[in-house]
Amino acid sequence: MEEVVVEIPCPICFEEGQVRMATHIDEIPYFGEHTQVTVICHACGWRQTDFIPADGAKPGCSKIVISKPEHISARVVRSSSCTVRIIELDLEVKPGTASTGYVSNVEGVINRFMEIIVMVTRQAYLDDAEGSDLKTLQEMHTTLLELKEDPIPRPITLELLDPRGHSQILHEDAEFRDLSPGEVEELPLGPEAAVISKDDLS
Numbered sequence: 001m002e003e004v005v006v007e008i009p010c011p012i013c014f015e016e017g018q019v020r021m022a023t024h025i026d027e028i029p030y031f032g033e034h035t036q037v038t039v040i041c042h043a044c045g046w047r048q049t050d051f052i053p054a055d056g057a058k059p060g061c062s063k064i065v066i067s068k069p070e071h072i073s074a075r076v077v078r079s080s081s082c083t084v085r086i087i088e089l090d091l092e093v094k095p096g097t098a099s100t101g102y103v104s105n106v107e108g109v110i111n112r113f114m115e116i117i118v119m120v121t122r123q124a125y126l127d128d129a130e131g132s133d134l135k136t137l138q139e140m141h142t143t144l145l146e147l148k149e150d151p152i153p154r155p156i157t158l159e160l161l162d163p164r165g166h167s168q169i170l171h172e173d174a175e176f177r178d179l180s181p182g183e184v185e186e187l188p189l190g191p192e193a194a195v196i197s198k199d200d201l202s
Contacts, residue, residue, distance in 0.1 A: 006039065011097070011191075013044035048191060050080045050101040050166070057165030059179040064106065064169045066147055067155035071171065072107040079166035081190040086113060087157040089140050095190030106158060106169070110144050117141045163187045 003020035010019050024036045035052045064071060078084065080099040085092045091113055102108075121137045146153050160167040163184045168176070179187070 003040070010041035010043060010046055012046040013041060015041065015043040018043040046098075048080065048098075048100050051077055051103070052166060059163045059184045060165050060168075061162075061177050061179055061183075062160045062167060062169045062174055063157060063176075064171055064174040065155050065157050066106060066110075067152055068173075069150045069152065071173065072105070072110075072147060074106045074169055074171035074174065076104050076106060076109055076160070077166075077168050077170070078102055078104070078109070078160060079162055079164060079190075081164040081188075082160050082162040082167035083187055084109060085159040085161065086144075087159060088154075089143060089156065091140070094188050096188075097191055099190040101166070107148070109158065110147055114141060114144050117144070161187055163189060 003022045005017065006019045006021045008019055009016050018041050020040050020042060022038045022040070024038075025033065026036060027033045037050050037052060039048045040046070064074060066072065079101040081095055082101075083092060083094050093113070093116070117137055117140055121134065121141070124134055124137065143154055143156065147156065158169065160169060161179065161183065163179065168174075
């Protein structure tokens, strides 16, 4: 991918003239044609990737109840503006200022949650957290680990909520709904969209 200079300072190290942008047009089955945009700072190594569908997108929620082994391999397109939730475990990852998009599968998303739980558990041990808190974390980890078994003993629900409509779970059992205006207002948008403009893509 050819890189072009973006006339903005790096949002992390604030160096001028070091930010480059590379775009790549690709097609993901069932998601359609999209532009992958990667913004990189060559001074500090900061990187942000996002996915912009060719078709007009609207705020939406993509959901799948993980109840069969085949669901684990379902493709997931998660943009930098997407909030990811596991309903039954009350787990949520919101997009922050350093949020970046990725293409993975359900198992990859589950692994990310498990890694976070492991880090939080380690910190809880160091902080001498209460036994009940540690037990809750261990139960969450076990529930996610069980999703890789056949049959899956306890189905759980994975949701992608994207106010920009750039995220989706690609499987015939996945459901999609529009987000309400109230949901759109409450959801964080992630990194400032000013990093990427339409002029930069043309």
